[in-house]
Structure formats: C-alpha cells, structure tokens
Amino acid sequence: MTDDRTAQTLRSIAPYLADWAAFQADYHGMPGLQLAVGRRGEVFVDLAWGKADLETGEELTSDHLFRVASHSKTFTTVLVMQLVERGELRLDDTVGALVPELAGSAAAAITVRELLGHQGGLIRDSSDGDFWQHQRPFLDREQVLECVRTEGIVFEPNEHFKYTNIGYSLLGIIIEQVTGTTYDEVARAAVIEPLRLTRTGTELDPARAAEYAAGHTGRIAHGDARRVIPHVDTRAMAAATGWYSTALDMVRYGATHVLGDTTLLTDQSKRLVQREESTLTVRGRELGRYGVGIELGKVGDRELVGHSGGYPGHITRTWIDPVDGLVVSALTNAVDGIATQIAGGVIQIINLALAAADEVAASGLAGTGGTPVPPVPADAPFGRFANLWGVVDVVDLGGIVHTINPRSPQPVEVAQRFLLADGRLAQESVAGFGTVGEPVQVERDADGAIVAVRLGAMTAWPVEEFRARVLDR
The missing domain is CATH 2.40.128 (Lipocalin)
Structure with missing residues (x-):
C-alpha cells in the first residue's frame, strides 16, 4: 500500500477508531481513556474520554498526565543505548565493574545487556513489593543495592527470562554512575527536550499535581465503587516505572522507534533493541516475546514493538510498527484498565481497513484477475x-x-x-x-x-x- 493511500484510509476511519475505543472503555466500566493514533508525523486520533477523577467528576482531557509505568523501561533503554553509541558504556560491561557497591556480590557478573533483556536472573520487586499497593514507599538507591546484594539472584544469567523492576532500577543507577549526574537530568537532556515532550517526565512532579489523571481501584464485583489511589514518588525505581506522559506524547516518542528516524537512536541500535531476545514459553504456551529493552508483539500480520505499563491506578499500552510507522497508545486510569485490549482492537480495525483499501485499489486495475469490488452505496445504513x-x-x-x-x-x-x-x-x-x-x-x-x-x-x-x-x- 502506498503511503498516500494509507494516510487517506487512516483519516477516513479515525472517527470510528475513537468511537469504538470510547464504546469499549464505557462498556467495560473504565473511568477514563486517552487514545492517540499517529503515523509518520501525522496524528489521526487524539481522544480523551470519561473522567480524570470519579470522586470530583473532573472531565478527562488530552492534557491530563498518566503514569505510564513500565513504558519507563523503553526510555531507560534509549538512555543506555545512547551511552553505548557514544562509547561511554558497553553492553557487555558488568554490574560489578560499573557499581562499586556491588563488586564481589553474586550479581557482579551480570551484564548491561542481560539487565536490558531481563536475562540477569534478578528478583522482580524484592521480597517485599508492597509498594505496589502503597503499603510502603518505593525503594531508594541504597535499598535497591541492598536488595541486589542480599536477595537479588533467583536464576543464573540467561537461565530464564525473568522480568525485573529491580534490574531496571539498577540500570538507572548505572546511568547515574556513568554520567555523573541524575537519571532525571540525563533523561531531560537526551529525550524530553530534543522531542519537546512538554507533558512527559521521569517521576511524579508535585508542581504539576493538578494535571495528573487520578488513579482508581479495580473492581472485584461488577457493581463495586472505584476509589481514588493517590500518586506517589517511585524514588530509585523511576527507571523501571516512574515516568508520566500523555497518549499524544507517547505517540510522538514512539515514532522515534521507527526505522529511519534517527532522532534518538541509530537504526543499528534500534535493530539490536528490537531483535527477539527471548520467547517466553511455559508448558508449551507462548506468553510473550521481548527484545533488548522493549516488548515485541504481533497483531494480525503486523510485527510490533512497544510496552505496557501497570502503576497503582493506571494501566497503559503503546504499540509501534517500526517498519510502517504506525503508533497507537492507549492510557486508562484504573487498576483493571483495558489499555492493551483497546490498543490491539484499534490496530485490528486499522488492518481491516487497509486490507479492504488494497482490495478496492487492486480491483480497479486491469489484468489482476480479481472480482471488481462494487462501490459503497451512497445510502448505506451507517x-x-x-x-x-x-x-x-x-x-x-x-x-x-x-x-x-x-x-x-x-x-x-x-x-x-x-x-x-x-x-x-x-x-x-x-x-x-x-x-x-x-x-x-x-x-x-x-x-x-x-x-x-x-x-x-x-x-x-x-x-x-x-x-x-x-x-x-
């Protein structure tokens, strides 16, 4: 399909994409939804539906900030790969060599690449991860290091894919060690300012408290009332889960992961990051795929990269087609949010429309041998x-x-x-x-x-x- 026909098709179906997504959010009882769809610099959908806060009744807008949680890992990956491109860090550098406090520990031999790909075998959230339900604060730098030293090793490196927020928190510490500055300062200079992401940051910003969409509890039973969950600082775990953004900013950021866009990373780096590093298979069932710092997925025949995010009160998902350039980001403000379902459904509808447009275009070409597709009736009951x-x-x-x-x-x-x-x-x-x-x-x-x-x-x-x-x- 030509770029022109793709863009024309996306423009024509954009209102329905927004309508379908809003129906899904409403039908499943979501408080609110942000959805953005873009491709190669053009934004086709920028939807804000529902409430930012059910308790106050505040309407959700496209400017409300969402905690995008594990999307943070993709930002951290970009920061690491920029250091690699500049020769300030190597993917086979070890934790013990980079973080003096961990020299001689059981985790000392784990490499940067193993941390990026969740192949280091580290514990996921420490043995007390109740910060995820606000029973304790998120870990600070010393607590992260102590966790790695005393209880961090669960598997040997490369024994199993093992998703780990502790591992990405450690990558944040490594970035600070290598650069001699804070993770936030590095991220601002390397990503936020170059992309002019005015509604994106690494951690809860008290000065912008009024701009955040409230998080909400999930429901055990269908009729359960939702309660607001306050936002908290994720401290030394920001590199794993602290970032905030909007759906529109996530589409702008996601576009930099498309091949040919070298704003943040070279294509060589992106190919390495997006290469399949792990296929998660348990008892014959595939659970997912992961690259070197980014999740891999597929909707129809469309190969995708991106990430989901789960923060107390917000569930989010962004998918990127690194070849075609399509980016879809869905952000929901409830623990049981259906962001992945909505993002995937939107891409399915896009795939249906593009396949139909190709079929219609081909039917008008002489010598194709196909049955002509009749035009859409002017009086069709839409x-x-x-x-x-x-x-x-x-x-x-x-x-x-x-x-x-x-x-x-x-x-x-x-x-x-x-x-x-x-x-x-x-x-x-x-x-x-x-x-x-x-x-x-x-x-x-x-x-x-x-x-x-x-x-x-x-x-x-x-x-x-x-x-x-x-x-x-």
Whole structure:
C-alpha cells in the first residue's frame, strides 16, 4: 500500500477508531481513556474520554498526565543505548565493574545487556513489593543495592527470562554512575527536550499535581465503587516505572522507534533493541516475546514493538510498527484498565481497513484477475444499531461496508462485509453460522433518516430508539 493511500484510509476511519475505543472503555466500566493514533508525523486520533477523577467528576482531557509505568523501561533503554553509541558504556560491561557497591556480590557478573533483556536472573520487586499497593514507599538507591546484594539472584544469567523492576532500577543507577549526574537530568537532556515532550517526565512532579489523571481501584464485583489511589514518588525505581506522559506524547516518542528516524537512536541500535531476545514459553504456551529493552508483539500480520505499563491506578499500552510507522497508545486510569485490549482492537480495525483499501485499489486495475469490488452505496445504513441480542456498527472501512460488534475486544473475529449484489446491499456470500448472503433491509422516515435496519433476520434500531422501545419502557 502506498503511503498516500494509507494516510487517506487512516483519516477516513479515525472517527470510528475513537468511537469504538470510547464504546469499549464505557462498556467495560473504565473511568477514563486517552487514545492517540499517529503515523509518520501525522496524528489521526487524539481522544480523551470519561473522567480524570470519579470522586470530583473532573472531565478527562488530552492534557491530563498518566503514569505510564513500565513504558519507563523503553526510555531507560534509549538512555543506555545512547551511552553505548557514544562509547561511554558497553553492553557487555558488568554490574560489578560499573557499581562499586556491588563488586564481589553474586550479581557482579551480570551484564548491561542481560539487565536490558531481563536475562540477569534478578528478583522482580524484592521480597517485599508492597509498594505496589502503597503499603510502603518505593525503594531508594541504597535499598535497591541492598536488595541486589542480599536477595537479588533467583536464576543464573540467561537461565530464564525473568522480568525485573529491580534490574531496571539498577540500570538507572548505572546511568547515574556513568554520567555523573541524575537519571532525571540525563533523561531531560537526551529525550524530553530534543522531542519537546512538554507533558512527559521521569517521576511524579508535585508542581504539576493538578494535571495528573487520578488513579482508581479495580473492581472485584461488577457493581463495586472505584476509589481514588493517590500518586506517589517511585524514588530509585523511576527507571523501571516512574515516568508520566500523555497518549499524544507517547505517540510522538514512539515514532522515534521507527526505522529511519534517527532522532534518538541509530537504526543499528534500534535493530539490536528490537531483535527477539527471548520467547517466553511455559508448558508449551507462548506468553510473550521481548527484545533488548522493549516488548515485541504481533497483531494480525503486523510485527510490533512497544510496552505496557501497570502503576497503582493506571494501566497503559503503546504499540509501534517500526517498519510502517504506525503508533497507537492507549492510557486508562484504573487498576483493571483495558489499555492493551483497546490498543490491539484499534490496530485490528486499522488492518481491516487497509486490507479492504488494497482490495478496492487492486480491483480497479486491469489484468489482476480479481472480482471488481462494487462501490459503497451512497445510502448505506451507517451507524450503531441495537436489538435484544446486541449492538452492531455499520461502518465504511477502506471502501467496503463492514459490520462490527463494538462489544467484542477482537474486531477482526466478528467483522462481516456487506456488498452490492443484484443492486441490493447484502451480507457477503461466504460460509458462516449467521445470516451470510442475506439482504439488508432499511426503513427510513420521510426525511430519509434511518428508522430501523434488518441486517439479516432481526430488526435493529438506532441505539436511542432501542433504549426507548425496550430498555426504558
């Protein structure tokens, strides 16, 4: 697909991406959601939905700050790789050589690369990680070092992938040792200021307290009330989990991980970071993949890099396509947030639309041998409809009419196509358990507004009409 067609398609579906994501957040009871979608310098979606604080009723905006938690690890990786590029640090340098307090300890032989890839075997959060539920403060520098010395080693290096916040806290200490300055000062000079990320930082900033979206508790039962969780300083663990940002700033930052953008790192460094270092497989089931300081994923055929983040009250996810340039960031402000589900679903819808746009473009080319795709009817019944059995969206994705159940977290698994057949709009003639191949019937009023649709066997109405007919009677 050409860049022009990709951009045109993303622009055309941007309103639906925002609408679908907002529906998901609402349906799953999220307090608030920020979503940003960008590609190669253009921002297509910048959504703020819901509440920044359920207790005060404050509306969420695109400027509210979220704690992006383990996204911090990708920032730390950038700082480390910049030092490597300048020859001030090597990936095979050892902890004992870099941090004098750890010389001679059991962790002394662990390398920088092993820390970046979670292959050092270090304990995840110390034996008392109740700072994650605010039962104690996050660890300071001396506590991190003491943890590494006395209880840090769980596995031998490279025995298993073992995710570790202690390991990344140690990387923050190493950055300070090598540069002779604070982690925050290094990050500001190396990332925040060059990218002009005015709403991004390494740690809780008391001067900006009013700008943070409140964190909220999760729900054990569906009807449980949520409570606000206060923000705290993550101290020496900032390199692992302290950063804050917005979805829009995360898209701008994520773009620097795309190949060809050398603002922060060379492509050589990015290829090393994004190379698969670990595949997590337990009893035959793959749990995930990780590179050298960044998470690896896949949605459809799209290979992605990025990270999730979990901080008390905020759950976040950013995915980056380092080849195509697409960046999607979803930030939620509850412990049970569905940021990964929303980011993944948005990418699925994008993939559906781009595949359809390619199909439409190819159908107009002579000699392709494919069946021409008929144009979208001007009177197609676009909108959201409901009946007793559910909700359905009728939307133009890439020049082909699709139906999607917005309740589903997997749009690609529930999407169906509507095409013109004998001059009438009908469900695509394919195998299926539903009403495939059957015509679409639309009822309109005298002004042409849709009163009802029959997408197969059952009538559905615009959502507010259905509420009035069934739910509110």
